[in-house]
Amino acid sequence: MRRFARPIAVLSCAASLLAAPARADIVYVLNSGEASISVIDARERTELRRMPVLREVHHAVLTPDGSTLVIGDSGGNELIFMDPATGEIRRRERISNPYHLEYSPDGRFLVVASLRRDQIDIYDAGTLQLTARFRQPDKPSHVAFSPDSRMVYVTLQGTGEVAAVDLTRKETVWTVPVGPEPAGIIWHRGRLLIGLMGSDEFVSLNPETREVTTAFRTARGAHTVFPAPDGRYLYATARVESGVWQIDANTLEVVRRFDVAGGPDCIAFDPDGRLWMTLRWLGRVAILDPRDGTMDHVRVGRSPHGIFVMPRREGMRADFASIMPGAVSGYRPLPSPLAARSGEPAAGHPPPIIAGAPVLAPGPVVTPARFFRRGPWRVEDAN
């Protein structure tokens, strides 16, 4: 009866993590169907423990300063602020149904999309004061920002549209139809890439002209797309024909396909470029190494959704990906990758595996100033 051993497991958690002799990366998996978070040893690929949460955890994001993992418990109406290095919970905040959440690139706003109540909420990231709330016609699903943090774009699953919300004016400035049942959405080089669950297509939406074109095709039930930290590839998922597609980030051409059964949902990357994917219908996490196509599985709780890889390597931080070229794409695209701090190694870039695949020359790494690393949202200061 492992369930009954939980309180003890919780008490000993911090100690056991600190006592781990070899510092393997730690992976957190949010089991939405089981009110728990699985903590996985990335090297041994075993579950170290399960942390109880209130009801239903779906997504996790890092605070803009990279110090804290924020986990949304949509059924329990709370945000959990966790130290990703130790698994210690620093504080909790009561907030209405935080299903999908994301910070703006400048770190000023926290945006929550709630599918269940057809609303999008804009909070002040530091104080968690609600500054605006929008009703949306039907099922706001995923959100992505523009790199200048002026706009947030939301897929509306029920109506097949994308809505653009102006964060400074606090109003929806336009909505455009994009196709059947849009799900995932990311910013990628001046465009929005959107997965259409009702088709095999990812479309590209130009936010200036609002023109929608086919970006690339995967298979039936296109779902979400994630930029790899190295900036060379995007990885797109589909659900009905379950799999993951490696997409060239420059040309948006499909490079190769990996069959992954079980409905891959969220993807996190480890510093070696491996993909950690939650398999929503299978109660498992798949670990895919795109360099050789090998795949491994770890059993977790029911309906795993959000996932986060915490590197535990010398000098590497939770937000290691933010200093890498891929940081300019995604839900929270940075204007440019952050500069590495002194003594911080760049994560290992996996070499391109496909002969003849176009290689992206990484752009210059310029950081204006780390203006948002000292914001009021620093959770340590709040305690």
Add this chain to the structure above:
Amino acid sequence: MWEWLSDKYDLLATWIFETAIQPALYSLGLMDWAEDAFTWVGFFLFGLVQVAVVYAICRPLEAWRPVEPHQDRRFIRTDILYTLLTRLGVLPLIGFVIFFSADAWLAGAMADSGWIPPNLEEFFPVLRDVPWLAMLVYIVVIDFFEYWRHRFQHTFGWWWALHSIHHAQQHMSFWTDDRNHILDDVLQAAWLGALAVLIGVPPGQFPVILTVLRVAESLSHANTRIHFGRLGERLFVSPRFHRLHHGVLGAGATGRNYAVLFPVWDWVFGTANFDRERFPATGDPEAPQAYVTGGWLRQQWEGVRQVVLALLGRRRNLPARVPEGD
């Protein structure tokens, strides 16, 4: 063993979903419902397991010590249909589809009002680390509210017009638990929904506890001459305890033993009967014929008619009085 079993169970749910449900959703253009559909596949499978477990436990007990030795299966068929429609998710799914938009609107309105439903773990932080204990506390609180809902079903004429269907069964068996009018089911959902606004929803990750509750509620209707002993009768609702509530006299006149799981509420509010020797015949002599012998559809239709009659003050079958102690 348990891990192995639950893994195989999950794989089965996944297989059903991926081979049958999801492709169908895709071709119907309903992929935005995929996650809900997966939940319903789980509901259906879990319902099957529950029905099987309930049957495996209650049927032998009914055969062992029946109150009514030769129950005609014809009278039970309607109750079996009630059980399958409810437990395998047919009626709940229809409710979900009908009320989905209203539910989203209500949730939005509540968020707008600034009210965030609290949960019991906030009041008792120790429950955060011991989810199964939190679950038990929820069960007790919900059971308290269910006691009162049941009291009201017997108090208001229009509500009794619906609940009378549950009591009209003269050949009560463990299948009778789900014999409720769909309007009554909707009222229950609203009642528990209102409670959820006050104390949140209970944790949902305890299939074993949920199955135990299901067995307990079904067993309390079983056609079996079983009581739980002097102490047990006061701790848990037994077949004897609930049969007394279903007694021919109980339904219309005396009004006893309303509790669903814990008799303590009847004891606290003075409606308990702990006479361990009484296993009365069940039924409601004043119920319309359709309630007694009609099939599912006829009972549903008649239920609507009876509610209207009750609201117009033209129904003679009046609810129970609460006794002044006996």
